[in-house]
Amino acid sequence: MTKQRLGPPSGSRDFLPDEALFRQRVLETVRAAFVRHGFAPIETPAFERLETLSGKYGDEGEKLIFKILKRGDKAASGEADLALRYDLTVPTMRMYAHRRNDLPRVVKRYQIGPVWRADRPGRGRFREFHQCDVDIIGSASPLADVEVLLALAAAIDDLGLGRFTIRLNSRRVIAGLMEAYGVPPDRQAEVSVVLDKADKIGHGGVAEALSGIGLPNMAAARLVADLTAQDWAAALRRRIAESGQGREGLAEVEAIAGYLRPHLTGGTIRRDPILARGLDYYTGPIFEFFADGGAGSIAGGGRYDDLAGMFLKDSVPVCGGSLGIERIMLLLSARDVTPTPAGADVYVTVWDEHARADGLRLLTELRAAGLSAEIDLDGGRIGKQMRGADERGCRFAVVQGPDEKAAGQVAIKDMTSGAQETVPESDATAAIKRLGTGPD
Amino acid sequence: MTKQRLGPPSGSRDFLPDEALFRQRVLETVRAAFVRHGFAPIETPAFERLETLSGKYGDEGEKLIFKILKRGDKAASGEADLALRYDLTVPTMRMYAHRRNDLPRVVKRYQIGPVWRADRPGRGRFREFHQCDVDIIGSASPLADVEVLLALAAAIDDLGLGRFTIRLNSRRVIAGLMEAYGVPPDRQAEVSVVLDKADKIGHGGVAEALSGIGLPNMAAARLVADLTAQDWAAALRRRIAESGQGREGLAEVEAIAGYLRPHLTGGTIRRDPILARGLDYYTGPIFEFFADGGAGSIAGGGRYDDLAGMFLKDSVPVCGGSLGIERIMLLLSARDVTPTPAGADVYVTVWDEHARADGLRLLTELRAAGLSAEIDLDGGRIGKQMRGADERGCRFAVVQGPDEKAAGQVAIKDMTSGAQETVPESDATAAIKRLGTGPD
Numbered sequence: 001m002t003k004q005r006l007g008p009p010s011g012s013r014d015f016l017p018d019e020a021l022f023r024q025r026v027l028e029t030v031r032a033a034f035v036r037h038g039f040a041p042i043e044t045p046a047f048e049r050l051e052t053l054s055g056k057y058g059d060e061g062e063k064l065i066f067k068i069l070k071r072g073d074k075a076a077s078g079e080a081d082l083a084l085r086y087d088l089t090v091p092t093m094r095m096y097a098h099r100r101n102d103l104p105r106v107v108k109r110y111q112i113g114p115v116w117r118a119d120r121p122g123r124g125r126f127r128e129f130h131q132c133d134v135d136i137i138g139s140a141s142p143l144a145d146v147e148v149l150l151a152l153a154a155a156i157d158d159l160g161l162g163r164f165t166i167r168l169n170s171r172r173v174i175a176g177l178m179e180a181y182g183v184p185p186d187r188q189a190e191v192s193v194v195l196d197k198a199d200k201i202g203h204g205g206v207a208e209a210l211s212g213i214g215l216p217n218m219a220a221a222r223l224v225a226d227l228t229a230q231d232w233a234a235a236l237r238r239r240i241a242e243s244g245q246g247r248e249g250l251a252e253v254e255a256i257a258g259y260l261r262p263h264l265t266g267g268t269i270r271r272d273p274i275l276a277r278g279l280d281y282y283t284g285p286i287f288e289f290f291a292d293g294g295a296g297s298i299a300g301g302g303r304y305d306d307l308a309g310m311f312l313k314d315s316v317p318v319c320g321g322s323l324g325i326e327r328i329m330l331l332l333s334a335r336d337v338t339p340t341p342a343g344a345d346v347y348v349t350v351w352d353e354h355a356r357a358d359g360l361r362l363l364t365e366l367r368a369a370g371l372s373a374e375i376d377l378d379g380g381r382i383g384k385q386m387r388g389a390d391e392r393g394c395r396f397a398v399v400q401g402p403d404e405k406a407a408g409q410v411a412i413k414d415m416t417s418g419a420q421e422t423v424p425e426s427d428a429t430a431a432i433k434r435l436g437t438g439p440d
Numbered sequence: 441m442t443k444q445r446l447g448p449p450s451g452s453r454d455f456l457p458d459e460a461l462f463r464q465r466v467l468e469t470v471r472a473a474f475v476r477h478g479f480a481p482i483e484t485p486a487f488e489r490l491e492t493l494s495g496k497y498g499d500e501g502e503k504l505i506f507k508i509l510k511r512g513d514k515a516a517s518g519e520a521d522l523a524l525r526y527d528l529t530v531p532t533m534r535m536y537a538h539r540r541n542d543l544p545r546v547v548k549r550y551q552i553g554p555v556w557r558a559d560r561p562g563r564g565r566f567r568e569f570h571q572c573d574v575d576i577i578g579s580a581s582p583l584a585d586v587e588v589l590l591a592l593a594a595a596i597d598d599l600g601l602g603r604f605t606i607r608l609n610s611r612r613v614i615a616g617l618m619e620a621y622g623v624p625p626d627r628q629a630e631v632s633v634v635l636d637k638a639d640k641i642g643h644g645g646v647a648e649a650l651s652g653i654g655l656p657n658m659a660a661a662r663l664v665a666d667l668t669a670q671d672w673a674a675a676l677r678r679r680i681a682e683s684g685q686g687r688e689g690l691a692e693v694e695a696i697a698g699y700l701r702p703h704l705t706g707g708t709i710r711r712d713p714i715l716a717r718g719l720d721y722y723t724g725p726i727f728e729f730f731a732d733g734g735a736g737s738i739a740g741g742g743r744y745d746d747l748a749g750m751f752l753k754d755s756v757p758v759c760g761g762s763l764g765i766e767r768i769m770l771l772l773s774a775r776d777v778t779p780t781p782a783g784a785d786v787y788v789t790v791w792d793e794h795a796r797a798d799g800l801r802l803l804t805e806l807r808a809a810g811l812s813a814e815i816d817l818d819g820g821r822i823g824k825q826m827r828g829a830d831e832r833g834c835r836f837a838v839v840q841g842p843d844e845k846a847a848g849q850v851a852i853k854d855m856t857s858g859a860q861e862t863v864p865e866s867d868a869t870a871a872i873k874r875l876g877t878g879p880d
Contacts, residue, residue, distance in 0.1 A: 078518015
């Protein structure tokens with residue numbers, strides 16, 4: 001046998017029971033929140049035609065797509081025809097364009113699943129990671145944006161992440177800003193990138209960066225002055241309102257904030273006229289959730305009314321958002337939240353080979369009562385079996401030695417406290433349920 | 441825009457809400473059965489190093505592996521370094537070899553997830569499909585085989601598939617058969633393939649096929665005679681018992697059947713001395729579940745004590761099984777089981793734009809009560825909104841016109857029966873809960 005590398009491939013992970021269970025529970029909590037908000041599941045394949053994904057993620061994104069070699073005789077060509085999905089949004093748009101006639105006029109869909117990017121792996125950055133998306137296809141109403149925001153906020157609340165702030169803006173506010181401050185069209189992308197760094201480098205930093213990129217004097221000077229003013233947001237908004245687009249954008253942000261505010265229990269809204277968000281495809285309202293206390297962005301999204309146009313002739317209004325679920329799971333597991341261990345409720349020990357049938361009978365009874373239960377497989381001394389129950393994280397162990405058997409009794413041991421009680425055989429399952437067992 | 445293909449890639453599928461929900465529920469039922477039987481989740485990545493999968497699935501399997509092109513500068517080489525997992529077993533063995541020291545002595549793991557094979561797509565055969573596996577690593581006890589069988593049987597019971605038959609055998613019985621009938625070692629693989637076709641071509645067919653492959657006269661004649669005898673199984677078992685290996689195999693089958701029988705509520709066991717199962721790697725007990733009524737194999741598995749040796753120096757006893765979940769889902773959806781539609785419990789209509797805030801308030805209340813609810817996004821006439829509620833599969837719709845608003849009431853319409861009742865605003869959520877809402 002040649003020496004093999006046994007770890008998972010770079011940037012991917014194996015999840016042992018405790019961690020797998022933790023992830024399952026987090027994702028299930030998110031799913032339940034999405035369902036409560038009227039989103040229904042839609043699933044797309046792990047891979048797409050290469051042509052479906054190509055040209056959708058910019059030059060940098062393009063390089064990170066995992067491409068799949070052709071099969072059979074064509075494998076030797078070294079060419080790829082399929083690719084692992086890079087996000088859940090583009091496949092959903094492809095699916096929507098294909099199945100539109102089988103879907104209601106307004107589609108509220110969620111999708112929770114892995115995506116793959118050949119990024120350089122690092123702390124909290126993986127090549128296989130989960131995304132949790134909600135999208136509403138087919139409505140231009142601000143209530144659609146509100147519903148996306150409420151679903152994400154509810155998921156964050158239900159996960160117990162603590163308070164958060166939603167930074168809310170619109171791409172039309174950004175367009176208005178460019179117009180009002182007279183930023184030339186060919187410099188707008190650059191300025192937008194600088195503005196987006198505000199949460200990292202502060203407004204002072206943004207002002208400094210803007211001075212450095214050689215804007216027309218007037219534009220730069222005004223923008224820098226307003227950004228560093230005492231009430232910078234108000235100063236910017238005043239100026240942005242000079243532009244028609246800007247006014248519309250501000251009104252759109254106002255409407256969403258107004259509908260949302262009374263129903264946002266876990267967070268506050270910050271209308272932020274310089275939030276730009278990197279992705280090119282946003283066209284209207286955009287937002288980002290930040291966990292209070294400086295843990296960074298935990299969700300984001302916005303409206304992208306033109307994306308469906310990649311696959312359809314007509315434009316379809318779409319808005320959506322995504323939880324940064326891998327970061328959220330890191331935040332949750334860094335807290336003192338002790339995950340419930342993956343062990344079964346009950347471990348049935350087996351005194352000797354003749355006691356196996358009795359053990360199986362109890363096992364069947366426990367399972368029929370909805371408990372998770374396992375039986376010692378390999379026998380040996382009860383002390384060793386007890387260590388097995390402990391090592392496996394089981395909550396209770398049941399022992400029936402010859403004396404107990406003769407008396408029609410079993411001993412139940414609480415593996416956490418070490419407490420032990422003896423009950424009639426026929427009462428074993430009920431007794432364990434009385435003593436209390438956890439979820440799953 | 442160039443004309444794009446919009447369907448999912450060949451052999452893969454998009455699942456719209458009703459189907460996605462059906463699949464979720466099936467997989468959740470399976471998961472719950474596995475957990476009740478003391479199996480814990482372990483997850484491995486979607487892709488593995490190509491070297492991890494190469495040489496594990498025979499020549500035919502090898503061709504069906506989806507290979508992933510190297511990234512960055514190396515992409516131009518046309519070489520692959522990763523591959524999509526072809527099953528869940530080999531990755532689990534790789535993971536076990538890597539993480540053995542972090543795991544209990546006996547590992548009972550389940551894994552439910554997609555695998556990928558570049559098979560020619562056909563009815564019920566996909567290139568992306570789910571597997572649902574349970575495995576017990578680290579125990580050679582027959583109780584381990586029994587636990588695997590019980591977990592699979594429970595999942596099948598819980599899914600409501602109806603009665604089934606478990607064909608049970610051991611590779612050692614097959615080895616004993618070869619020995620007892622004097623099949624030369626170089627012909628055993630061939631004979632094993634023929635025997636395995638018994639459920640398709642019958643014993644007569646097997647006898648005929650055996651006559652045709654030119655075995656030494658004595659071996660073929662005896663085997664054919666016994667296979668076509670009245671009580672063929674007894675005849676074969678008598679002869680197999682002449683071999684030491686055969687006797688051990690028969691005893692092992694007997695032990696498992698004995699432990700299993702009292703706890704098998706939904707099926708019966710058929711000890712079948714010619715069940716061979718295709719995969720090379722089985723070493724001991726093997727089994728296959730068949731749905732009664734001729735729907736074919738719905739689960740299978742066995743003991744493969746040497747497979748870990750691909751990644752470890754020592755041999756580790758392992759047994760496991762897998763549900764044919766895609767076939768099971770086809771069987772279930774072919775029945776008259778009407779899946780619960782994916783629609784929300786409640787659709788809140790919005791009389792006009794001024795009523796949006798009221799609608800959002802009710803929406804928040806419904807969701808806080810654990811109901812799934814959505815709000816009409818785009819407004820317009822109530823009739824049109826009602827058609828929206830219907831199209832979306834919602835169970836109830838709530839309407840509050842100016843008169844109801846003035847009277848502090850809302851109307852609740854049952855979208856299935858058409859029945860409508862008017863209740864005080866403050867009672868709306870409770871009234872809908874009383875009227876009854878489904879799961880999720």
